[in-house]
Amino acid sequence: MSLDKATVAKVAHLARIRVPEGELDHLAGQLNGLLGWVEQLREVDTDGVEPMTSVVAQTLRRRADAVADGGYPDRVVANAPDGAEHFFAVPKVVE
Amino acid sequence: MTKPTRLTHLSMAEALEGLKAKDFTAVELTRAHIDAIADLRGLNAFITETPDLALEQAAASDARYAKGEAGPLDGLPLGIKDLFCTRGVLTTAASHILDGFVPPYESTVTSNLFRDGAVMLGKLNLDEFAMGSANITSYYGPVVSPWSPGRKIQRDAGTTAAGSELLEGLRQPRPVTEWEWDRRLVPGGSSGGSAASVAARMVMGATGTDTGGSIRQPASFVGIVGIKPTYGRCSRWGIVAFASSLDQAGPMTRTVKDAAIMLRSMAGFDPKDSTSVDLPVPDYTKALTGDIRGLRVGIPKEYRVDGMPAEIERLWQQGMDWLKAAGAVPVEISLPHTKYALPAYYIVAPAEASSNLARYDGVRFGLRVEGKDLKEMYENTRGEGFGAEVRRRILIGTYVLSAGYYDAYYLKAQKVRARIAQDFTSAWDKCDVILTPTAPSTAFAIGDKQDDPIAMYLNDVFTVPANLAGLPGISVPAGLGSDGLPLGLQLLGKPFDEETLFRVAGVIEQAAGPQPLPPVHS
Numbered sequence: 001m002s003l004d005k006a007t008v009a010k011v012a013h014l015a016r017i018r019v020p021e022g023e024l025d026h027l028a029g030q031l032n033g034l035l036g037w038v039e040q041l042r043e044v045d046t047d048g049v050e051p052m053t054s055v056v057a058q059t060l061r062r063r064a065d066a067v068a069d070g071g072y073p074d075r076v077v078a079n080a081p082d083g084a085e086h087f088f089a090v091p092k093v094v095e
Numbered sequence: 096m097t098k099p100t101r102l103t104h105l106s107m108a109e110a111l112e113g114l115k116a117k118d119f120t121a122v123e124l125t126r127a128h129i130d131a132i133a134d135l136r137g138l139n140a141f142i143t144e145t146p147d148l149a150l151e152q153a154a155a156s157d158a159r160y161a162k163g164e165a166g167p168l169d170g171l172p173l174g175i176k177d178l179f180c181t182r183g184v185l186t187t188a189a190s191h192i193l194d195g196f197v198p199p200y201e202s203t204v205t206s207n208l209f210r211d212g213a214v215m216l217g218k219l220n221l222d223e224f225a226m227g228s229a230n231i232t233s234y235y236g237p238v239v240s241p242w243s244p245g246r247k248i249q250r251d252a253g254t255t256a257a258g259s260e261l262l263e264g265l266r267q268p269r270p271v272t273e274w275e276w277d278r279r280l281v282p283g284g285s286s287g288g289s290a291a292s293v294a295a296r297m298v299m300g301a302t303g304t305d306t307g308g309s310i311r312q313p314a315s316f317v318g319i320v321g322i323k324p325t326y327g328r329c330s331r332w333g334i335v336a337f338a339s340s341l342d343q344a345g346p347m348t349r350t351v352k353d354a355a356i357m358l359r360s361m362a363g364f365d366p367k368d369s370t371s372v373d374l375p376v377p378d379y380t381k382a383l384t385g386d387i388r389g390l391r392v393g394i395p396k397e398y399r400v401d402g403m404p405a406e407i408e409r410l411w412q413q414g415m416d417w418l419k420a421a422g423a424v425p426v427e428i429s430l431p432h433t434k435y436a437l438p439a440y441y442i443v444a445p446a447e448a449s450s451n452l453a454r455y456d457g458v459r460f461g462l463r464v465e466g467k468d469l470k471e472m473y474e475n476t477r478g479e480g481f482g483a484e485v486r487r488r489i490l491i492g493t494y495v496l497s498a499g500y501y502d503a504y505y506l507k508a509q510k511v512r513a514r515i516a517q518d519f520t521s522a523w524d525k526c527d528v529i530l531t532p533t534a535p536s537t538a539f540a541i542g543d544k545q546d547d548p549i550a551m552y553l554n555d556v557f558t559v560p561a562n563l564a565g566l567p568g569i570s571v572p573a574g575l576g577s578d579g580l581p582l583g584l585q586l587l588g589k590p591f592d593e594e595t596l597f598r599v600a601g602v603i604e605q606a607a608g609p610q611p612l613p614p615v616h617s
Contacts, residue, residue, distance in 0.1 A: 015493040016448060016456075016470070017486055018478030027490070030548060034491055037549055038438040038504070047584070051509030055326040055340050055565035056590065060369055067155060071321050075199040079460035088458050091469050 003028050003035065102127040102295040103617045107171050107353040110299060114160060114170045121160065121170030125153035125214050128172040131297045131617030132216060137247070137274030138239045138615065140292040142177045144217040145186050152214040159212065167210030168360050174298035176289050177218035178225055179205050179344075180333040184215075188335040189223045189233035192455045192480025196463040202333025203365045204302060205346050211360040214336045216298055219288030224452065225309055225337045228554040229541070230287025232484040237279070237541050238287040240317055241295035241613035242580055245276035279541040280580070283534070283554075285311030289347045290317040296617040300348040300357050304334060306341045307440055308534075308558025311570035314347055315533035315583030318572040318610050320354045320600070321347040325591045326565035327372035328358075329366030338447035339370075341440075341562045351571065351600045355379035358593065372526075374591060382594035383601040388422030390599065393526030397433035398557060400535065406576045407532045409480060414530055414573060414584045417606035418599065426526050430518040435511050436560040437552060442495050442508035443563070449492025455480060487548065516564040519587075528595050529587040531557050533570040537580035567593050571600045572610045581610070 003011075008028045012019040017028060073086040082089040102124050105113065113119055129146045149172060149270070156170040180186050180198035187193045205215070222232040230238040239245075252271040282291040286303035290313035293301050303310035305323035314321030322345045329344040337344065346357035356379075364373040394415060399408070415425050457463035457476030465476035481489065495504035522529065535556055543551045561568040570583040584603055588596045 003494070011490050011494050011497070013474075013531070014497065015489050015551075016453075016473040016477055017481065017489060018471075018474040019486070020478075027487070030487060031491060034441065034548065035494075038508075041435055041438050041442075041507055041511050044432065044435055044514060046507065046510035046514065047515050049424075049510045051506050052513040053509065056370065056372055058327075061366070063366065072199075073520065076460075077198055079196055081457060081461070081463035085377055090458055090462050091472050092467065 003031050096590070101617070103131045105299070106350045107348060107356055108300045108350070110171060111169075115165070117160075117496055121153040121214065122150060123158035124170060125149050125172045125216070128216055128298060129331055134617060135295055135297055135615065138241060138291050138295060139176070139236050140220055140238055140288040140295070141217045141260060141295060142187055142189065142220050142235050142288070145184055145215055148184070149214050149216050152209075156212050160471055166210065166212035167356065168208060168279050170214060170219060171212070171299050172214040172216050173208065174216050174289060174292045174301040174479065175205060175223055176220045176286055176304060178221060178304050178335045179302060180335070181205055181215070182217065184218065185233070186218065186335070189221045189235055189482065190485065191234045192462045192477070194462070196460045198308070198332060198333070202332065203330035203367060204361050204509070207360050207363060208302070213360070219292055219301060221288055222285035223485050224335065224448070225249075225285040225304055225306055225490055226448070226484050228308070228312060228551055229281035229539070230284040230313070231541055231545065232482055234482060238282050238291050239276065239616040240280040240282040240538055241291055242317060242538060243276050243280040244278055244614060245274055248273055248275050257447065280538045281316065281541055283316035283538065285309040286313050286321075286347060287527060290314060290319060290321070293317070293319050293347050293349060294613050295615055300346055300353055301360065302344060303347045303563065304342055304344050304445060305558075307562050308555035310345050310347060311558050311568055311583070311585060312534045312554055313510070314570040316538040317613065318581030319347055319581070320351050320569065320571055320604075321345065321595065322354050322361060322569040322596065323561065323567060324357060324358060324593050327370050327568070328362045328591070328593070330363070330368040330371045332365055332367040336451040338444040339451060341444060342445060343562075349547040351604045352380055352383060355383060355597050357387050364521040374590070377594060379594060379597050381611060383598045384598060385421075385602060387418065387599055387602050387607065390423040390528065391526040392418050392423045392425050392599070393428035393522055393529040395428050395430045395433065395522070395529060395531060397430050397530045400556060404536060407535060410573055410582050411530070411532050412582065414603060415602055418530065421602045421606070423599075428522045428529070429537070430560070431524060432511065432514045432518050433560060436515055437556055439508040439511040439515065440555075440559045441491070441552060442504050443512060445488040445492035446496050446573070447504050448490070449489045449496065452485070453488055512563045515560055519560075519561050519564045519566060523589055527589075528599050531558060531585045534584035534587040537578055537582055558561045560588050566590060567596055569596045569600050571603045571607070571609050573603060575611065
């Protein structure tokens with residue numbers, strides 16, 4: 001499987017990362033190198049093997065469905081690059 | 096105990112005794128380290144220094160000692176990897192995208208350290224988002240290993256503005272201290288600032304995090320002790336996430352005993368981390384008995400990789416001989432899927448990273464680069480905010496998780512991961528602990544392997560399997576290579592059996608004897 005320049009541009013768009021046009025070729029080369037290298041995993045017989053989804057053998061805990069934290073909007077928005085009155089501000093989305 | 100001349104050369108255990116005996120105060124101990132940090136800025140080990148906070152914490156610690164209420168780490172000045180969120184102190188993950196981020200909360204691990212009286216000297220440099228094996232991907236520049244040959248030079252800075260001839264004649268020389276390096280070596284990564292600062296005697300110990308070897312490989316490169324505990328031992332809450340099923344915090348120290356002391360404080364159940372394990376944390380120092388008679392030490396044959404330098408082979412054999420002399424029994428074991436650990440890791444880790452790093456969008460915190468609409472603002476922010484290695488991993492991760500490729504890559508890697516974990520489970524029938532080299536080489540120079548991602552990834556060939564299987568691993572200094580640089584041995588253990596790791600590591604430490612100081616130290 002080989003990634004061409006257009007596919008790299010598409011993946012970059014999916015990841016919401018602007019990649020300058022001039023870097024796409026180099027990046028495609030590097031990504032293809034990595035994807036070629038991981039191809040060796042095909043050699044491993046994994047028939048009937050369950051994919052590993054939990055590192056430690058334990059079931060996830062549940063907690064009471066109750067508010068445990070909050071009530072400090074000042075702290076929540078303190079790091080926002082743009083905002084006012086406890087809101088995060090973004091560029092206009094709806095025309 | 097008589098007052099030592101250099102407080103920065105004490106181990107944590109020795110410093111605790113000195114503080115209890117009132118040989119020196121926590122403020123004196125902290126000041127000595129603040130001076131050392133200022134003196135060794137050329138290593139670029141810190142992103143943010145917090146001397147005022149440290150002195151305040153040290154004074155409070157002295158008050159507790161006076162009242163007889165000191166905690167298990169009281170008054171010990173530590174460095175914190177800048178991946179741990181610290182309330183009111185800039186936290187960057189060494190990324191441009193977290194510009195100006197000051198967390199309004201404290202990570203559980205640092206909370207635990209402060210609960211036990213630790214003093215924070217500052218936030219340590221690392222690879223951007225902990226992605227790297229050489230600490231060369233930091234937005235704040237590379238960390239220089241204290242093992243680099245170099246010297247401090249005094250240079251006259253001259254006048255800042257062009258003055259008249261009269262002023263020129265009157266001016267005083269303004270000496271500026273700079274470092275001149277013959278060769279800048281990497282401290283390893285991603286916990287490079289932690290490794291460099293501990294080895295150079297700028298901090299008594301440091302926190303690290305280990306996703307694929309980021310505690311153990313740098314510990315090996317600078318000649319210190321570093322342990323990645325079992326997944327679930329230390330809470331991940333408040334640690335900037337890289338790959339959530341692999342990330343685990345641990346201590347980096349100069350002695351095995353110090354690592355045992357520090358891990359006890361860092362570890363523990365935390366309801367805020369859903370993967371934190373509710374098990375009692377033992378007093379790990381009690382495991383340091385030196386008695387390993389009859390212990391079965393597994394030697395995995397698959398770790399004899401092609402092209403492994405003879406000196407690594409020799410060091411490994413030396414380790415086996417030491418343990419045998421202490422009464423342990425070496426057993427050859429097989430971990431057949433070892434060679435697939437690294438490629439599986441380089442699917443799983445980027446996949447999780449691409450998901451975790453989706454939160455950096457320029458809206459709630461950190462850098463924002465404006466665009467004509469919301470989408471363009473996201474793309475501009477993330478395009479400018481992430482460095483090359485992080486970008487590469489997000490793109491790989493996005494690709495392997497995208498429609499049509501998920502089964503071929505991600506699901507396949509998770510199945511191989513299950514195979515690797517099963518290898519270890521089978522091995523525990525034959526042995527109690529596993530001995531391997533930590534890294535396939537000593538430290539290399541800054542700039543080497545920079546353009547070849549796979550060559551860089553191979554640094555973690557011996558450390559990655561433990562992350563995939565969630566097992567504890569420790570690196571212990573075992574001597575110097577033929578180039579005069581440190582090399583470590585790694586021990587891998589059963590889940591939640593950090594005690595055996597400490598016990599065996601203590602024997603290696605004893606057998607290896609006192610380790611040389613790096614050329615650059617306080």
